[in-house]
Amino acid sequence: MSRHRRFIAIAAVFAAVATPLAASAATAGHRANVTISFMEAMSSGTQKPTLDDLTQNFEQTHPGITIDLIAEPNYGILQQKEQASIAAGNPPTMGQAYENWAAGYADAKAIIPLDNYVNSKTVGVPKTFKSNIWTGVWNDLFLPDGKIWMWPFNKSDYVLFYNANMLKAAGISVPTTWAQYAAAEKKLTTGGNWGESLDTGTLSAPANGTLEYLSIVKAFGGTWIKNGKPTLDTKAAVQALQFLADLKGQGALQVGTNYPEQTALGAGRSAFAVSSIAGYPYMLAAVGGKFSMQVAPLPAGPNGGEGNAMAGTNIVIFSQANAAQRAAAWQFMKYLSSPHATAYWAIKTGYLPVTKSALVYMKSYIATHPYQKIAAQALQYAGGNPPYAWWTQAEGYVAEAMQAVLDNGASPASALATAQQKAMQAASGS
Amino acid sequence: MSLDSTLTARALGISRSRARSRAGIRNGRLAFLYLSPALLVFLVFTIGPALFVLYISFFNWNLLNPSLSRFVGGGNYAALLHSSDFWNSIVTSVYFVGATVGGSTVLGLGIALLLSQRGLVRRIVRLAVLTPYFTPLVATSIVWVWIFNPQFGLIDSVLKLLHLPEVGWLQSTTWAMPALIVYTLWHDLGFTVIIFLAGLATVSGELREAARVDGASYWHEVRDVVLPQLMNTTLFVIVITTIDSLQAFTQIYTMTGGGPLSATTTTGFLLYQQSFVFYKTGxxxxIAVVLFVVIALFTLAQLRLSRRAA
Structure with missing residues (x-):
């Protein structure tokens, strides 16, 4: 698609965003002036201008509501700023939040549940809209109390990047199961090249490799939590870690830090890289046109099990906001998730649309960016961070188990038993 | 001298002393007035938060909603004593502090002795040794992450050339800490070298010359003349590098994240992890209070030692 045609496509989507929302604004009756603040980390690349566009459009179509965007440089700073503002008694009206952040905020009574807005007959969303949200994304909006505390915004999940030239030269087709993947990696580990690189992450900072492993656990039929408790040492979890350990033992898997999957694939040394679809531009830059880089869905497990880890955040409303601000914030959240707006956001930023119907507005874009559809469809079954404040710690113990096995020779069963024991302690608050 | 004149003189003395005392008080007040802005900043941003840290260490503190915090008395300290993570971090800290302090003192002194002579080459080397100290920790830590990278790093490439096995420096529980120590020494050595060079400048040239005239070898001259005169400098270096090492954070955060398997989780890093990753603020x-006490005791001991040495 030429640049000109792409621009027209984007403009068409943007125009489509504006029209229906202008109509809905008229009925919403937001005439009183209200200013709301949105603390977010969409401050780099195309994210900032796109969010600015959407915000401006919302303000035009919702007279009386002014949005004050408070951009933070990254998620780490965003979390610190949100927490500091809550602790200081002066939080923004709304903010981006991961599920486990939201769990902590809800425990501290710092955010409000959204059920009354979502299910409202006047300002809520219809059933058809709810069913239109990808299943994985919808499930991700709830905390364990069964209430809706978050609304979806910027979502991504994991995909398999591969060196198409390398696979073609070896006569290997794109693996669709993890067994095929292992066989392909083994075959491609020759002449100084290897299958894949991953970063196990650390206790303090899980990485892409941690989420790759957790995705494999799900594909192997395992779980991350059950009945509000961690399940890190299930049979499937041990099998999944053994699977990676075998690849490491064969030299097909190398461990590193600082996005090693990107470096190794980009250098033409590894055949595969498992990473978030949001990392596509970075992967492409690392490859630098040296070969054809393609994207495939993550392989399936032994019984066709699908596993994927959802990344990206939702939006929450902080409890210090007054009634008018809460109502305005809900309007803005609803707007951002509308098919037109989420399609526009996805086209411009590379994040995934949060509703299935948004794909209709992305046809021409998907024709040139097929990986977007591959990743979006995985949102159907992708799992977000379990909505418990202790999950941060539990995920760190998963990373430690991976370090113990892949770098320091521990057995998967014993490493995961240790991780489970520590995660249980964290879950019990001790 | 008559009694009257004596009394007058005493009275004059008293009044002069009172006047001096009043002037002293006035000067003292003025001094406090001039110091008050700095004192205020120090109180608000250093002493106040430090006291607040002590306060919250007695609570199961809820960072997001302090009203939900629960007083636990010495519970957090009792938990510390029973925490294997804490004791492991103490062992790790001793390893890290011992190696970096020992290394920087011995190497710093050695390099300073080599560089203390005049000459253009020595001046250039002195600059080269000092330069890393002025580089940002985060940036150079990342460079060293790549130097230690097992697949693409410089060190493993050399090992490969020599047909030696590759080492996952930052991934191995055995090698991660030595790698971190190497980086820390590389970065901080310039500081200790400069301190020792300053110390060497104060060493009596006459004594050294006298020793040489008496037939002392270079080694004897250093051991019996130079080192005793460098005692205070050495103590200063040991204290400063110990405090720096106990507070080391940036390179651990950037290079290893405290891993693998907590092999590089020092007490300072554990403090960060518990407070700002897991939000166990109390x-x-x-941990912060215990670390403060350890550093304070160490500094106190050094002060006493340096007084004795003086």
């Missing part, structure tokens, strides 16, 4: 505050 427990983290208790």
């Amino acid at each position: 427990f983290g505050a208790a």
